[in-house]
Amino acid sequence: MKADIISIGDELLKGHRVNTNAPFIAKALGSIGIPVERIVTCSDDPESIRSTIVASLETADLVLVTGGLGPTKDDRTRRSVQELLGRRLTFYQDAYDRIAEFFRRRGREITDDMRDQAMVIEGSVPVPNTKGTAPGMIIDCAPRFGNRYLVLMPGVPTEMEAMMNLTVIPFFEPLAGSFIRHTPVMTMGIGESMLARRIADVEDHLPEHTTLSYLPHAAGVSLMVSTYGTAREAVERENRQVIEAIVSKAREFVYATSDASLEEVLVHLLIERGLTVAVAESCTGGLIASRLTDVPGSSACFLQGMVTYSNEAKQSLLGVSPGTLERHGAVSEHVALEMARGCLERSGADIAVATTGIAGPGGGTAEKPVGMLCLAVALRMGDGSVGADALTFSMHGDRSQNKIRFSEAALRALLERLREG
Amino acid sequence: MKADIISIGDELLKGHRVNTNAPFIAKALGSIGIPVERIVTCSDDPESIRSTIVASLETADLVLVTGGLGPTKDDRTRRSVQELLGRRLTFYQDAYDRIAEFFRRRGREITDDMRDQAMVIEGSVPVPNTKGTAPGMIIDCAPRFGNRYLVLMPGVPTEMEAMMNLTVIPFFEPLAGSFIRHTPVMTMGIGESMLARRIADVEDHLPEHTTLSYLPHAAGVSLMVSTYGTAREAVERENRQVIEAIVSKAREFVYATSDASLEEVLVHLLIERGLTVAVAESCTGGLIASRLTDVPGSSACFLQGMVTYSNEAKQSLLGVSPGTLERHGAVSEHVALEMARGCLERSGADIAVATTGIAGPGGGTAEKPVGMLCLAVALRMGDGSVGADALTFSMHGDRSQNKIRFSEAALRALLERLREG
Numbered sequence: 001m002k003a004d005i006i007s008i009g010d011e012l013l014k015g016h017r018v019n020t021n022a023p024f025i026a027k028a029l030g031s032i033g034i035p036v037e038r039i040v041t042c043s044d045d046p047e048s049i050r051s052t053i054v055a056s057l058e059t060a061d062l063v064l065v066t067g068g069l070g071p072t073k074d075d076r077t078r079r080s081v082q083e084l085l086g087r088r089l090t091f092y093q094d095a096y097d098r099i100a101e102f103f104r105r106r107g108r109e110i111t112d113d114m115r116d117q118a119m120v121i122e123g124s125v126p127v128p129n130t131k132g133t134a135p136g137m138i139i140d141c142a143p144r145f146g147n148r149y150l151v152l153m154p155g156v157p158t159e160m161e162a163m164m165n166l167t168v169i170p171f172f173e174p175l176a177g178s179f180i181r182h183t184p185v186m187t188m189g190i191g192e193s194m195l196a197r198r199i200a201d202v203e204d205h206l207p208e209h210t211t212l213s214y215l216p217h218a219a220g221v222s223l224m225v226s227t228y229g230t231a232r233e234a235v236e237r238e239n240r241q242v243i244e245a246i247v248s249k250a251r252e253f254v255y256a257t258s259d260a261s262l263e264e265v266l267v268h269l270l271i272e273r274g275l276t277v278a279v280a281e282s283c284t285g286g287l288i289a290s291r292l293t294d295v296p297g298s299s300a301c302f303l304q305g306m307v308t309y310s311n312e313a314k315q316s317l318l319g320v321s322p323g324t325l326e327r328h329g330a331v332s333e334h335v336a337l338e339m340a341r342g343c344l345e346r347s348g349a350d351i352a353v354a355t356t357g358i359a360g361p362g363g364g365t366a367e368k369p370v371g372m373l374c375l376a377v378a379l380r381m382g383d384g385s386v387g388a389d390a391l392t393f394s395m396h397g398d399r400s401q402n403k404i405r406f407s408e409a410a411l412r413a414l415l416e417r418l419r420e421g
Numbered sequence: 422m423k424a425d426i427i428s429i430g431d432e433l434l435k436g437h438r439v440n441t442n443a444p445f446i447a448k449a450l451g452s453i454g455i456p457v458e459r460i461v462t463c464s465d466d467p468e469s470i471r472s473t474i475v476a477s478l479e480t481a482d483l484v485l486v487t488g489g490l491g492p493t494k495d496d497r498t499r500r501s502v503q504e505l506l507g508r509r510l511t512f513y514q515d516a517y518d519r520i521a522e523f524f525r526r527r528g529r530e531i532t533d534d535m536r537d538q539a540m541v542i543e544g545s546v547p548v549p550n551t552k553g554t555a556p557g558m559i560i561d562c563a564p565r566f567g568n569r570y571l572v573l574m575p576g577v578p579t580e581m582e583a584m585m586n587l588t589v590i591p592f593f594e595p596l597a598g599s600f601i602r603h604t605p606v607m608t609m610g611i612g613e614s615m616l617a618r619r620i621a622d623v624e625d626h627l628p629e630h631t632t633l634s635y636l637p638h639a640a641g642v643s644l645m646v647s648t649y650g651t652a653r654e655a656v657e658r659e660n661r662q663v664i665e666a667i668v669s670k671a672r673e674f675v676y677a678t679s680d681a682s683l684e685e686v687l688v689h690l691l692i693e694r695g696l697t698v699a700v701a702e703s704c705t706g707g708l709i710a711s712r713l714t715d716v717p718g719s720s721a722c723f724l725q726g727m728v729t730y731s732n733e734a735k736q737s738l739l740g741v742s743p744g745t746l747e748r749h750g751a752v753s754e755h756v757a758l759e760m761a762r763g764c765l766e767r768s769g770a771d772i773a774v775a776t777t778g779i780a781g782p783g784g785g786t787a788e789k790p791v792g793m794l795c796l797a798v799a800l801r802m803g804d805g806s807v808g809a810d811a812l813t814f815s816m817h818g819d820r821s822q823n824k825i826r827f828s829e830a831a832l833r834a835l836l837e838r839l840r841e842g
Contacts, residue, residue: 011636013457015448015451016603018440018444023438024436026436036435040460040461041459108614111614197532213435224435285719287711290824293707294706294820294821296781298706303733304738305707305730307707307725309719363720397579
């Protein structure tokens, strides 16, 4: 069983919106062994919707369409599919009840277009919308298109995601014949070319059913190792062997072999060790704190964060000395060290990280250019004393990339220090 | 002139990566009046690359391809196009020099695959890669495909973006015949259905060359008003008239009619008024500070942020009283007010915002469910006294959506208070 994904919407073609629905759907299908062959974005013009769906039904067993089921006037998918398959609409009471309840809970009045939203294409399996109003549909396209399924879902991500998880994936899982195992290898501190050379041996001798992709991101590169087959055990064994071979070639750069972010790995390690963390941020502006607190349960280890943009705040909140600021400048390892120590002492945390640097675009000098980061980690030692050390980095991105890379360097420094200890 | 965008990469089809390149390219083409008809993502299997490019060359005048020009082994685009057009590769000295310089600056050794990366398809216009190594190409596909252009670029966003801005857009601008004006209408505090009803009159009577799209996002909905035509002045006039009509129907919900984020509007307003801001965050965990400091130049108005996750931090950093925490709980308007006042006083800022709430998934109770947010704004008045008020919201997302919506509510509250004052 092979799938195509069709994303409908002029706003996608104009670049006003990033398509996050297609990767979500692709991942979900991958987890039940259904590979995606094409992702197509087309206009919400009815003729374009029809011709794109027809083209996909010619080669794909399963075509998933998002967009065009909501309450506003530029929604046209349902009508296009109705005409394409020559079917009528029928009223779906359960959807109507959900829609009425949805608006009631939000204290909004019930509008005329509500009944229309509760209509589904006849002969379809309605897909309840637990996060919004318009229901989705799973349509067996016979006789017009034999052995083909069409799934219609709204374009709003939360609504589509709930439909995929609760109805669409459970529906197609028994129909999918193969098994896929994807394992990410998350690395830090190494670029794509360097990593490729490190693991060239493994890549040159990949087993037949395994592929390897590089996923460069703002702060480094990750790998995805994918193994296909029909026997679950053989697939998992082959996949695990490749992962072990890669890790053995690049051990010091690998921080996880699961779909975990650096902050997730870090928060879980802190909680496992019963340690608390605090952060003092200048150039990262709260991003480190925000990333740590993105992790559910982070309140068990995250005590506090201080975003000290001004020199005054560095002094009053962290106890950085005016003399150090004067002598070395705000962007210096000396200031980073005092920030980290001050943060550790004032918060009572077990480990603290501090950042001071120049995210850009302004503020750079010949001596301290845009992209420069001074970073310090302070750690409470077994004997009650405080150990601290500092590092300087130089990044080459724009402001938002630099903020991400700075925060990545800080999280990485925390993780490395914890692994040593 | 009409364009297709082709994104190549198994990692996109597997959902391991979100396609941010296509919207960037679409926006850039839109700015010079070239509409995008389709965005197709295909596998990096050479046969799939060839058939997808051929299909697009049949209907589109211009086909832009990203992916498959980097240093690693899964890169196959250049070879596929070479075979498709029956052309050889030629050595491009300028690219080689840039590649050698790129590695030299980063202190890395020069590798064997470097010379290969400097090869371009004969007869193409090489596109310098100012952010990386492999050059792009603009290829006139005659005689095999007459009047068709093919543009090949790497998949790494920063490299592709620089190529579009510096070479590709300037190359195609003189060849594009029409003019497009897109104007966003950014709203806050109103849902899609409500907004649609508010502006139904305008939407029902849109002029012939103007379209309207809804762009729902985590914290609300925005509109995009697009006007097409050949005469720049007429296009701009028609677009402006529609914008004015929409704003007149929904004035209190519109915060910008440009592509500005809420934080950009806020930072610029603060700087314009000569005011400073500080933030005290519990449930938003640093996200408000991070968003404000994402804006270049924000150091002129942003003094400091405090992320007080624990009750101890709320007391020691913001002076929240233990009695208030005890009586009303950490998630309460009373605590939010004390946080905002404490933040204002201790930072010396002119305006401060504080958040305390339950982002989830854990921590909710019947009385204080997940998604509850208490928010307070404190403001220094003309007479030196401090005014403060609080609000309670209830959101319906997962942890990360709630964090975004909470931060949006806080930025919006700051903006509303400043507009009143």
